[in-house]
Amino acid sequence: MDFPILSVMIFTPLIGMLIVMLMNKEKTELIKYTSVAVSIIPLILSVMLWFGYDSSTAAMQFTERYEWIPTLSIQYFLGVDGLSVPMLFLTALLSTISLIVSFHIKIRVKEYFAFFLLLEAGMIGVFAALDFFLFYVFWEVMLVPMYFLIGIWGGPRKEYAAIKFFLYTLFGSIFMLVGILILYLNSSPHTLDMMELIAQGNQFAHSLQILVWVFFFLAFAIKVPIFPFHTWLPDAHVEAPTAVSIILAGVLLKMGTYGFLRISYPMLPHGTQYFAYPFAILGVIGIIYGALVSMAQKDLKKLVAYSSVSHMGYCVLGMAVFFINSNGQPHTTGLAGCIFQMFSHGLITGALFLLVGVLYDRAHTREIAAFGGLGAKLPLYTALMTVFAMASLGLPGMSGFVAEFMVFVGAFASPTYQVMTGIAVIGVVLTAAYILRMVQKMFLGEFNVKWAGLTEINGREILAVAPLLILTIALGVYPKPLVTMISATLENIVFMVSR
Amino acid sequence: MQFGNVDWWLLAPSLSVCIVALLAMLLEPFLSEKKQEIVGHFSWIGLIVALYFASQQIGVKSSTFGGMFLADDFSQFFNLIFILGAILTIFMSIDYLKKKDNNHGEFYPLILFSTDGMMVMASTSNLLVMFLGLEIMSVALYVLAGFARTQLRSTEASIKYFLLGAFATGFTVFGIAFIYGTTGSFEAMDVVKHFQQGGGVDSFLLIGAALLIVGLGFKIAAVPFHMWAADAYEGAPAPVTGFMSAGPKAAAFAALLRIFSFGFQDMQAVLEPLFWILAVLTMTVGNIMAIRQNNIKRMLAFSSIAHAGYIMIALVVGTAESASAAALYLLCYAVTNLGAFMIISQIDASSAHEEVTSIDNYSGLGRTKPLLAILLTVFLISLAGFPPTAGFMGKFVLFKSAVIDGHYAIVILAVMNSLVSVYYYLRVVVKMFMSDPEAKPVLVPALPAFLVIALLVAVIAVFAIGIYPQRWYPFDGLTIFSLN
């Protein structure tokens, strides 16, 4: 394709950032509208990408390849497959929504929107890059605006949360850098081209694969976050402003799982097989642990944050299950469930954070026990919150259900993982418990008169949450478009990883 | 240009710096106190002439003075660092000295003499000539460190730097003597010949090498020879500190790389563990000490020690590729650190007789002086090694050269260290953007024109090297003249 659609997607927010930086900082309204307008361009392009994508093949499409630093064999290489197209759409969508949600920002508006656009460029870059160096650059570039967004506009413990998030992620990514260098060194000819490295994936020595897999695991597991590496997440989520929480939960966590599927799986097939079982165990621990901790939360935002740990556990469990069955067909149900969960968790948790933010803006507290009987006072808000809460616990007819169902079906198909699947199902019950408890305490029961002054969710906020609502229900009822989009790519990944 | 068997054209860059320095010195007493900055303008114009000569020589590979003075890729690249560093230092000093009520024109010839010494150091593999360059550089630096005569701290910095520096000089000379004793030559490349003629790892050669490592290790502030660095960096006037961390460090590394990666290449197996330990110690101690500092100059002093540790990885690896990676790293570090010190000088200049270098002085700078704060953030992020800045490119190239040679462990230690370093660099950023301004915020003066130019150069260089290094630097490996 002649039109460099991916480059335009990456550079539009960057140019937007420059425009915003040059604007008069007094004209906050203009800055806000400009930013949203800029972010709509990648959104439109990502929809075009979705419809222009040929889902019958696993080959990279819309590729752009230029020499960048030839002597270091570094290229500017972009491209998408069934894995990245949904993620790009999710990123662009959530970015626009987050920018709309951010209209309530009052201090240092110009910097906020500039950082946000830089963040968007970095995120799109991560999902589109096919050169390792480029991938790493975007991966790191994204950190800086995120750090400032949490650190300047965050809650009371923002500095602590920001630096914790930053150091955790950086800790992982420096290991990724070493892993990249080791792979570069062991490839022949030396290359940083991801496609080339994937092609050579089965030639790397087994011990090397295990070592590098661990390095990449550190980088991606911290992002996901997988159980022992999750402690940055509640802090970052609770302190971050609403829009940043949406991006964190909706996009950044997905980068971890995306990294596994794009890099660890096809490039290090032996390492992946070697670690598949412990990987699944960590996933199940994440599901149960996240759910149990959520039950104990008094703060609404923290509850949603820990529920992310639990929900990303399903992704990990689904990811761990892959094999080629007796008639040579790749078993992709678990992986499909994982991607479905990534997408649907982005929608649902994004919406939940958005709604928590809406309430917090009005009530200035997030304590669950402080509310009660809001259903009568804020019927529309209550309806929205309940719908997404139900989606989160996996009510049939919503995208969350489809995702979890696919994960369980996929995992149960393998005898190795049947017991684990059984344990993981308990997680669903626990999820139902804490979600329903939250809904009951906040929206049902006796109305707390203290909140008589609360106003209903406004038009702008409804506008922001509406696309998420529509997509959640649409995918729950008719999941086929997403499944078709990813199937060829997933089959290819399973073939690659079973080499 | 031949006269008396000497190719004067090869000497043009370093000779022009020397002549400009002498003329500047001559000019200074003829100017009244108010017009001292003319010396500064004269000096930077002279340096630009030198830069022109140096750029004209790119690609030349020759030697003169009977092989004692070399012009090769290596010297040309380092000359670029030195001259650029000196120009940027002069740009930031012109107004700084005036505001600090310390407007003495001698500052500029001293910078020039020091630069000339560095250029000599990088342009020779003769140990005696190298020593000559080292002394020319150091003596000028001792004076510069104490340039703020009325400040007790500055005097302390100068004395400490001088005494310990003189001590280290003794080690260097002693080491050269041992090497001369073994190979019968002052030429570092003759060590290669010594091995070619069947000579082994002679114990005297080993002692000589060790003493040289001590002497030059002092100049790069490698642990455990780093004790002077913190006090000297903290006490010296801010532009001098920036200059010290850019040029002299690069010059000492140029000498180390030339001697050890090229001259002593046959002894690499013996010296490697030594460099390994020194490198790891240097980066770790530097980073850990930096965490607790509350003075930004002192913090950057320890950060400078840590960076020396990273660069020492090139000595551990000891290949031509790692040497050129180290050269690129030094260029990146020089522009970044000078950039940071431009901001620090500007903040420091807000009081004529007091030091304004505490990190607390940076509280809320993001709100009061957003431009300065953003630029300092860019430089600090580059020091921390984030893409797409020069600092990242330097680290990437250096670590890559180490991994290719199979040195995994030290690279992992280095990246862990750079993780630690992010913490203290970000502390400043946190202060600037996330804290409220102090009750009595510092009154930062308006940006002088020359500082603006210098900042522009630095920030463009940081991004240009970070995004497109190909244009600025061929990675094929710097070649050393005497080997070809």
Added chain:
Amino acid sequence: MSNFEVYFPLAIQIFIAVCIGLAMFFGSSLFGKKTYSRVKEQAYECGIEAESDSRQRFPVKFYMVAILFIIFDLETVFLFPWAVNYKKLGLFGFVEMGVFILILLVGYVYIVKKGALKWD
């Protein structure tokens, strides 16, 4: 290792010399008779009594002149080797020496203009 063999006697000599020195030093304090008195505690037991602290302030002018003397005196030292074989060095040597003296001249002019040689 031959180097060590050559220097070994020297090392033994150094060792013995140090031992003798240390033995005398500690021996006298161990076996010597100890008497303390006011006179003994003085800096100079015999001679003129110290009137004040020996570290006195003196005008920096002396220091200045002394250091300048050393610098310009060294000039002569460098001229000697040139003078000895100036025929062999020829024009090149002459020019080089001229440059050397010119550099010193720059320093001299600087000193004079700065007033370093003014006594009052």
